[in-house]
Amino acid sequence: MTAQTLRTVLGPPIEVAGEETFCLFSQEIPSNNLGFVDPKASTLELDIAGRGFSIRQSTGLLNSSREEGTTGAVLWKITPLLATWMASAPSLLAHVLHHDAVVVELGCGVAGLLGLVLSRKVQCYVLTDLDYVMKHLRENLAANAVAPRMDTKVTKKKTNQKNPARDNLKTLPLDWERDSARNLETVLPEGRAIDLVVLCDCVYNEYLVSPLVQTCVDLCRLRSVTGKETVVLIAQQLRSDVVFEVFLESLMKEFDVWRVPDPDVSKDLGLGSGYAVHVAVLRDLAGTAT
Template identity: 40%
Template sequence: MEHLTSFLAALGEPEIEDAEEESFLLFSQDIPSANLGFVDSRATTIDLTIHDQDYTIHQSPTLLSSSRAGGTTGAVLWKITPLIAEWLSNTTSTTNNPNPLWTHTLLTPTSTIVELGCGISALNALALAPKIAHYIATDQDYVYRLFRQNLEANAHTHTHTPQTRSGGSGRQREKGHGKGHGKKGKGSTLQSGAGPGQGQGQRQGNIIFTSLDWELDVAGSLKEGVGISTSTSVSDGEGREGDKGFDLILSCDCIYNDALVAPLVRTCADLCRLRPVYKEGEGAGEGRKPTVCVIAQQQRSPEVFEAWLRETMRVFRVWRVSDEMLGEKLRLGSGYLVHLLLLK
């Protein structure tokens, strides 16, 4: 775990000890107005560039403005998503301030990432999947059609062909104004010609879309449920089971609603429990690395933020990523926040 220890030492910010103090510090500053945080809620397509790579993102203003039960905000692209995609995909192969998760080998070409509440854009998946082994994007079923369309429209940007596997079915869980996270439903194969719930499909690549209910689904079976082998070639003489865990859990702008706080935190914790807990002073050894959670969000309500932080600190150690690591676009005062979590 020495790589994680060196990463934490380089974070540039101390571990957060007081949720109220952190909230006051962050929200007592001037925050730029970003409205609700949409890039353009009226456009059906949005063109953008990340690391000299052009993307065209399809979205649905009609769905956004509909009365669909459970929220529709996952139907459009949010401003923070391209910034996080750019930050996380800045590997050691680039020349301008590579992301420390890569330089400290917490992310490697063999990594598996899970995104909670991915929305329709598929932008984080498109930017990161070519650099890792597996990218699992999760959300409600309604985002699937546009998620698939965006993968296909930007197929030239990645070398892997996307795949998804079936999940299950269940009723809507989200309450209030939300992005549409936390519904259990049938997964959808991204194989050409198939639609939601039409079978598991043939494995075609390393981008996987599946629905995930933050309240009902069993996190421990996520990897196997999407068809990723949990066997391991590492032997420690103790008969360890295969690795069911993940290197990184990513949540991008999912915190804006009190009703979502507890289920989101619980899901993050359940996923992180599939890997060892970080213990300072332990060497690298042959053990698996703890799971790192990256929680990115736009500053909106100090009450909701503090509620999330209080709930999070019950089960996680929390650090705010420093301006030096984040760069100009995500630094304090930009209206965006990035926190790193490690299970206690």
């Protein structure tokens, strides 16, 4: 997907961050509280795209006083909504969400739900978050892994082969403030650029806006080649208009940005839902693609 494709489908990109902020926050926004699904539950049972998931949360981490924050310790309400929409194969994402696609998620949290849902649809899905999240994340991935089919007629050699559904779901600690985006090269398929970067409810702290946007820039430039642009998808709960506008202004300095309109997104994520979905393409690479 190129910037030109997005212009054709969605029209001109957003021009003024303040106007976009006013448009979103002037809508009647339902109360979603802080946005947790259930911060007191140790386990959540979910059904998405016809598949059941059992997600273990870490209420202990949530209530701890870690300096790096604890927001990744539980599942947020927007995540199942985004997973359901993306799993429905929306036409807008057809060029970046397919069986050959490489997807990187920032701030995935302990659940790893988007990766669990979408990894079966792509070549490689990389879940990233702070190091303290990794142990709980990997436990959830293991608990929800799809066991390979056993066929009594399959030879022993074939049954010992690795399960592709597990192999294409990878994890990597990534601190936006300290780590280099080049660390992703250790887990990405050789010679492949990133098709899609996903941010799900990562915009909540003004202090983190600058390193988050810079990480997105660096990921889009990673292995960038002529004719290949990385799309960034940002889905978030609308909490603070101030933080949102700061983020959007920072993002628009580097990216062309579009809001995904109601006809192209599920009703659970459209105007008035309390959530918003945007897509962005790095501006200094836009125009090099054909």
